[in-house]
Amino acid sequence: MAAVAFVGLGVMGGPMAGHLARAGHTVTVYNRTTPKAVAWVDANGGQPAASPRLAAEGADAVFLCVGRDDDVRSVVLGPDGVLAAMRRGSVLVDHTTASADLARELATTCHAHGVGFVDAPVSGGQAGAVNGALTVMCGGAQDHFDVVAPIIDAYAKACTLMGPAGSGQLTKMVNQLAIAGIVQGLSEAMHFAARAGLDVDQVIDVIGKGAAQSWQLDNRGRTMWRGEFDFGFAAEWMRKDLEICLDEARRNGAQLPLAALVDQLYAQVIARGGARWDTSSLIHLLDNP
Amino acid sequence: MAAVAFVGLGVMGGPMAGHLARAGHTVTVYNRTTPKAVAWVDANGGQPAASPRLAAEGADAVFLCVGRDDDVRSVVLGPDGVLAAMRRGSVLVDHTTASADLARELATTCHAHGVGFVDAPVSGGQAGAVNGALTVMCGGAQDHFDVVAPIIDAYAKACTLMGPAGSGQLTKMVNQLAIAGIVQGLSEAMHFAARAGLDVDQVIDVIGKGAAQSWQLDNRGRTMWRGEFDFGFAAEWMRKDLEICLDEARRNGAQLPLAALVDQLYAQVIARGGARWDTSSLIHLLDNP
Numbered sequence: 328m329a330a331v332a333f334v335g336l337g338v339m340g341g342p343m344a345g346h347l348a349r350a351g352h353t354v355t356v357y358n359r360t361t362p363k364a365v366a367w368v369d370a371n372g373g374q375p376a377a378s379p380r381l382a383a384e385g386a387d388a389v390f391l392c393v394g395r396d397d398d399v400r401s402v403v404l405g406p407d408g409v410l411a412a413m414r415r416g417s418v419l420v421d422h423t424t425a426s427a428d429l430a431r432e433l434a435t436t437c438h439a440h441g442v443g444f445v446d447a448p449v450s451g452g453q454a455g456a457v458n459g460a461l462t463v464m465c466g467g468a469q470d471h472f473d474v475v476a477p478i479i480d481a482y483a484k485a486c487t488l489m490g491p492a493g494s495g496q497l498t499k500m501v502n503q504l505a506i507a508g509i510v511q512g513l514s515e516a517m518h519f520a521a522r523a524g525l526d527v528d529q530v531i532d533v534i535g536k537g538a539a540q541s542w543q544l545d546n547r548g549r550t551m552w553r554g555e556f557d558f559g560f561a562a563e564w565m566r567k568d569l570e571i572c573l574d575e576a577r578r579n580g581a582q583l584p585l586a587a588l589v590d591q592l593y594a595q596v597i598a599r600g601g602a603r604w605d606t607s608s609l610i611h612l613l614d615n616p
Numbered sequence: 617m618a619a620v621a622f623v624g625l626g627v628m629g630g631p632m633a634g635h636l637a638r639a640g641h642t643v644t645v646y647n648r649t650t651p652k653a654v655a656w657v658d659a660n661g662g663q664p665a666a667s668p669r670l671a672a673e674g675a676d677a678v679f680l681c682v683g684r685d686d687d688v689r690s691v692v693l694g695p696d697g698v699l700a701a702m703r704r705g706s707v708l709v710d711h712t713t714a715s716a717d718l719a720r721e722l723a724t725t726c727h728a729h730g731v732g733f734v735d736a737p738v739s740g741g742q743a744g745a746v747n748g749a750l751t752v753m754c755g756g757a758q759d760h761f762d763v764v765a766p767i768i769d770a771y772a773k774a775c776t777l778m779g780p781a782g783s784g785q786l787t788k789m790v791n792q793l794a795i796a797g798i799v800q801g802l803s804e805a806m807h808f809a810a811r812a813g814l815d816v817d818q819v820i821d822v823i824g825k826g827a828a829q830s831w832q833l834d835n836r837g838r839t840m841w842r843g844e845f846d847f848g849f850a851a852e853w854m855r856k857d858l859e860i861c862l863d864e865a866r867r868n869g870a871q872l873p874l875a876a877l878v879d880q881l882y883a884q885v886i887a888r889g890g891a892r893w894d895t896s897s898l899i900h901l902l903d904n905p
Contacts, residue, residue: 427812450826462826487822489814497812501819504805505828511874512797516790519861522868523716523786525778530790533776537739537751538849539794541830560827572808579811582902585800585874613871 328352329478332382332389334402334409335359335423336367339449340392342456343422343482345371347390350481357382357402383409388475392422395567396429403433415441418471420479422463424448424564426571427493427500430466434492443471446492447479448499452560460484464502466494500575503568506606507589509543514610517552521614527552543607551607554614559605566593617641618767621671621678623691623698624648624712625656628738629681631745632711632771634660636679639770646671646691672698677764681711684856685718692722704730707760709768711752713737713853715860716782716789719755723781732760735781736768737788741849749773753791755783789864792857795895796878798832803899806841810903816841832896840896843903848894855882 328351333344336358344367348354354373358364364375376382379402383389389409393399399421403410413419419437421430421444430446437444445467455461463479463486465472472488479486489498516539520527531548534540547559569590576583592609601608617640622633625647633656637643643662647653653664665671668691672678678698682688688710692699702708708726710719710733719735726733734756744750752768752775754761761777768775778787805828809816820837823829839845858879865872881898888904890897 450823450828452827455826462822464822485822485825487818489818489822494814497809497814498819498822500812501805501809501814502823502826502828504808505801505823505830505833508797508799508801508804508874509828509830510797512794512801515797515870515872515874516793519793519865519868519870519872520786520790522870523789523864525783525786525790529776529778530787533751533753533774533778533787534739534791534794536774537744537791538741538831538835539739539791539798541794541798541832542827543830544794546827575812576808579808581804581808581811582905583804583808584877585797585804588873588877616871 329387330385331478332357332376332386332409334379334382334389334391335393336363337392338453339456340422341367343392346459346482347478348373352478355382355386378407379409380407380412383412386413386417388418388420388478389413390420390422394423396425399423399425399429404436410437410440410442413440413442418443418445418474420445420447420475422447422449424499424568424571425496427496427575430493430496434467443468443474444492445471445475446495448495450499450502456482463487464489464495464498466490466492466496497575500568500572503565504572504583504586506543507569507586509541510606511585511589511592511609513541513543513548514551514613517548518610518613521552547605547607551610554611556601556604556608556611559607561603562593562596562606562608563602565606566590566597569593618676619674620767621646621675621698623668623671623678623680624682625652626681627742628745629711630656632681635748635771636767637662641767644671644675667696668698669696669701672701675702675706677707677709677767678702679709679711683712685714688712688714688718693725699726699729699731702729702731707732707734707763709734709736709764711736711738713788713857713860714785716785716864719782719785723756732757732763733781734760734764735784737784739788739791745771752776753778753784753787755779755781755785786864789857789861792854793861793872793875795832796858796875798830799895800874800878800881800898802830802832802837803840803896803902806837807899807902810841836894836896840899843900845890845893845897845900848896850892851882851885851895851897852891854895855879855886858882
């Protein structure tokens, strides 16, 4: 069992850190809003820390799950950041979906401190975090991965090293690009089905057996055409992820016409008050023009 | 066992009619190009006819699987069309993917002749036709459906009545709209993955476990990023189907911004000589700008 720190106890990080505590690791937590850290300790044991730096003191591995690139920079590189306290030979794992450039930058900085770094964005959503069934996409060196993979197993159904630092983030971007197309296509399909007067539930049963099948159809088809969006992965986070994809594509030269369109459509969803609505809320724009 | 006619022995109709013969039905076939009908009879038994009308003489049910609305009109309503020969109480089944308007028109015309009509487009592709595992989406009256569903079972894994005449076509349109989004999203995702220097096969394994999973990812992900398109469902047929969707949407008021974009992208694929390439060939435009 390891001494670990976990920074960021949101809808993802909270249950992930909980799995670490239940697996027998000694867990020290930090959260920007203190009451959330106190509530987490009440529920899971472990101990709260007053800063990321204090949380990381003496840890074998430090895990982050925060919001954006700047949040990661702050909790890692700031005066009270984890890197100021991490010992040589320990490993920093960033579960935040962030840019590949940030991952490469942090890997270099950590290396200079004798600290390992693994970028490790996840997919599987809140349900995957709660059930310990996340897919974890990692970038980094094999020896650093080998240290943290057995710990990550507490909340992962799959944890894969995809290549050097940044490769986890790039893989997550591929995932989000695929989802962007599926969700807009499915939105148009469900919107059309309702307009055509079909029994949409029956349509979902039938088309889900063939080449139109997708996880999104199976798990979001029924809710989206009923306009139920108060759950799942928020439109504002999906938009952040698409921004990362589009930024990276400016560098690697990939053409992403559909992702660029869907990014703008999420801007509309958010402008209508749907920042916290599930990713499937793209259909709202079609049903309510 | 029934006496049936089958008009249109293409990559779909040929194997479908073959399943009818193997199920023990008496099958009379017609194909626009005679050698194909002769070859089919050599392989499957049954007998060829010199016109759709002659094929339909004495049949309990007549099946069509041709190209476009005008082809259907010709083989049904023309002077040598099936309707001139179909007896009262027999049922016409159209497996062509065609407009819902045509289905409604044919249902009315057939009704005036005392003939039943079921629009019954399929999904599952050539492999589904060969293996007798098609999904069949039907529109029509329950009593007509009940006559033909046991016959269709010879090549279907599912055969469902979706509503009145036209409902089969509308359901197929929903299917194609969902696929259009999935394929473009997946094209951008695979294109981005290769540009990012990732091991694309490994990426497919990893993202296929979560919310980005789709039949298209599982069955086309690996071939598409390698640029293999000489199989599957042709771009020119997908474009025909999207035209039907976009036409119908002008009537029912559905908004289909992504389908309209993908329709134009298929126009580009076709302009580059890819009319017969698989639907997944959208990635060719990104990889070869």
